Amino acid sequence: MTAEASQAGPPAGPAADGLRPLRIALLTYKGNPFCGGQGVYVRHLSRELARLGHHVEVIGAQPYPVLDEGYDGLSLTELPSLDLYRQPDPFRTPGRDEYRDWIDALEVATMWTGGFPEPLTFSLRARRHLRARRGDFDVVHDNQTLGYGLLGDVGAPLVTTIHHPITVDRQLELDAAEGWQRRFSVKRWYGFTRMQKRVARRLPSVLTVSGTSRQEIVDHLGVRPDRIHVVHVGADTDLFSPDPAVPQVPGRIVTTSSADVPLKGLVFLVEALAKVRTEHPDAHLVVVGKRPTEGPVAQAVQRYGLEGAVEFVKGISDAELVDLVRSAQVACVPSLYEGFSLPAAEAMATGTPLVATTGGAIPEVAGRDGETCLAVPPGDAGALAAGLGRLLGDADLRTRLGTAGRERVLRHFTWARAAEGTAARYREEIARSAGPERRSAAGSEQRRVAGPERRRLAARLDRPALQTPGHSPAALDQVPSPGSERSAGPRPGVDRTVALSRPALDRPAAPSLGPLAEEATAGGVSQAVTVSGKSSGSPAEGATAGAPGGVSPSPTPTPAPPEATPTRTTGVYRESRTTC
Structure with missing residues (x-):
């Protein structure tokens, strides 16, 4: 299903918890399960939420998510990017006829200067799509995009999963980088982590997958502990199960x-x-x-x-x-x-x-x-x-x-437990956002960011180099109707109001990591390779740095293709099983 997604209603009848089924928009900028753990997360969580009776619409960019078939209320909406890192020509330069709007131009400009644009550009496209479909969803669940476009009003309460801070990956790869040029390249590639820090501090509800990740999110991103909830993910225990008929290979x-x-x-x-x-x-x-x-x-x-x-x-x-x-x-x-x-x-x-x-x-x-x-x-x-x-x-x-x-x-x-815990957090955020104190706080937030800093960012995004012919600033404020996402010719741009972060919050006392994390600690097991400056257990000399999105940062700030293209998504669990 493309961005012209059918406007199907929620499933009939109550959900497994006896309450009204939820209409869920599950966002993922990299969703193919063969390209990293974020895709595995989306595939299994969406299936189990549908099994509980909820209506789940996965909204993703290339490489598109692969969803399990045969479940009522589970659908995919494709929100296409320029797919700049696709195989076999990563870091490609798109043709002039491929540009649709200023977001596409921003995507290419960021890649040309050695950055990784997809978290920002996907968030802007998702914001436009969600605002055009206001009222279609009860909750929006972002799978670690953490882009500016998802701040402010996206048409429904927002819940965000942060698997772990990408700043951890950044520091480990800086530790492994040799020479100032390589270090510069890694820093530029991971420039999007500054945005993710700012966005994370503004999020009302964060889900994470472990007690260790919860503490890392507090330490690295400055998120308030009371806003972070641990919902463990799991294995597909029907698929991953013992089978005595499969012989073991010695050694x-x-x-x-x-x-x-x-x-x-x-x-x-x-x-x-x-x-x-x-x-x-x-x-x-x-x-x-x-x-x-x-x-x-x-x-x-x-x-x-x-x-x-x-x-x-x-x-x-x-x-x-x-x-x-x-x-x-x-x-x-x-x-x-x-x-x-x-x-x-x-x-x-x-x-x-x-x-x-x-x-x-x-x-x-x-x-x-x-x-x-x-x-x-x-x-x-x-x-x-x-x-x-x-x-x-x-x-x-x-x-x-x-x-x-x-x-x-x-x-x-198990994924069933993960879906139950996630749905419970959805309902908590929906109830919280409906309260009068939430509406008052939202108005205060809008006033707090409506100053010179906000106008400076808007001016940067409006600069002529990032506009395509026929797109005036006034045109960029137009919101497209559903079904116009993949029409021929330039498309109207996204609402350019991009909220900025508040100053860093004072951090409350460190939270409990949860029973499983405490069990591991009580057992005398080291909890983490803590990244603060140099990591303990640093990589071997000469190790090459990887990168998110299935590619490595180019060896210089220019977008020249690397000699060997990795096939992973940083900050996730599973490495790819095929080239993306």
């Missing part, structure tokens, strides 16, 4: 990782494999991700002579992925940091024993060392090797940890 270790992203710690796992093979010669590694042609992982594979012991697979289906994990004797999550770690939950759901680091929120998912997994410090190849070797050599331990791991996932990490 097989499986990981879902990205070779170009220092945060994922794959170089340490390759080094650990070399150590393990001295005692377990049949040990070999299967990486769900793209084979690197250069960089620290490729160098490590060559240095240790592991060309025949490390296999990279991509483009596999969900069923093939599940069977691959089932066939492994050990699954591994070597990340330096994760905001949640879907690969850990999915591996545990299959009954495959797990070796995982204690980076970020991984202990919340994997549980205590020796009970549901083997936990090791992040960035420590020796500790990884010891854990892998211990499991490969002990069949009883593999069975015990595999069984306990699946039981933990079934108790805490």
Whole structure:
């Protein structure tokens, strides 16, 4: 379904909680489940919300979300961008006939100057679309766009998911960058994080996926703790389940990782494999991700002579992925940091024993060392090797940890539980926004930002270089009617009122991280690789920086295509299984 989405009403009858079904707009600027964890989140959450009886309209840009079929009340609306990072020509220059409005011009100008425009430009397109369809939705749920366009009135109460602050990724990649040019390129690429900080502080209701991410959002983004709610995500436990008919391959270790992203710690796992093979010669590694042609992982594979012991697979289906994990004797999550770690939950759901680091929120998912997994410090190849070797050599331990791991996932990490918790937060925000104190606060906010700072930003967005022929400032204030989104010729622009952030709020006392985070801490497990200046467990020298949106920042501020194009979305859980 395109932006001319049908105006279907909500499902008939009550929702699973006995209340009126909600009409939900679920926004995602990168929604394909094979391009990163944000797409996985959208796919499974939308399905489970529809199962509860709600009407869910997913509104996304390229690569478009892939939704499960056969569910009443679940639909997709395509909100097209210029798709500047598509394969096989990322960082492309669009033809003149592709420009539709000033937002397209802004998108290209940001890319040309080394930035990543999609969070901002998608938010502006989404704002225009939502305002044109005022009254169609009970709640708007933003999946970590955090763009200026979603501030102010979007036609319904706003709930936002922040998986973890992208500032964490930015700092880790700066730590791995060599030379001032590379550091400049990384800083420019991650320039959108300044916008995300400003927007996050203004949000009325934030959902996040772990207690660790909650604390990171407070520390890095300055969001008030009382506005942040933890709703754990989960694994598809029907799909990711044990199957005795799938034979285990002796010595097989499986990981879902990205070779170009220092945060994922794959170089340490390759080094650990070399150590393990001295005692377990049949040990070999299967990486769900793209084979690197250069960089620290490729160098490590060559240095240790592991060309025949490390296999990279991509483009596999969900069923093939599940069977691959089932066939492994050990699954591994070597990340330096994760905001949640879907690969850990999915591996545990299959009954495959797990070796995982204690980076970020991984202990919340994997549980205590020796009970549901083997936990090791992040960035420590020796500790990884010891854990892998211990499991490969002990069949009883593999069975015990595999069984306990699946039981933990079934108790805490299912998509049905995630949907129930999310729907409850929707209703709370709808009720809160309907109160008289909310209307008073909203008016105060509008007055607070209606000063010179707001006018300066509006003037910047109106500059001639970002306008296309036939688009006067007056035309930009027009709101298109539904169904005009993909009409031929230039389209009317978005409402240019872009609210700015308030000054940083005084931070209240740190909140409780939640029972699972506290359980991990009580078990003596390190909670995070905290990024403040240099990270502990920093990436190996020479590691190349990755980037959000399925691409790497170009080596200079110009948009020249990189030699190797990564296939991931930063700040999410799962690496891609095919090129986006």
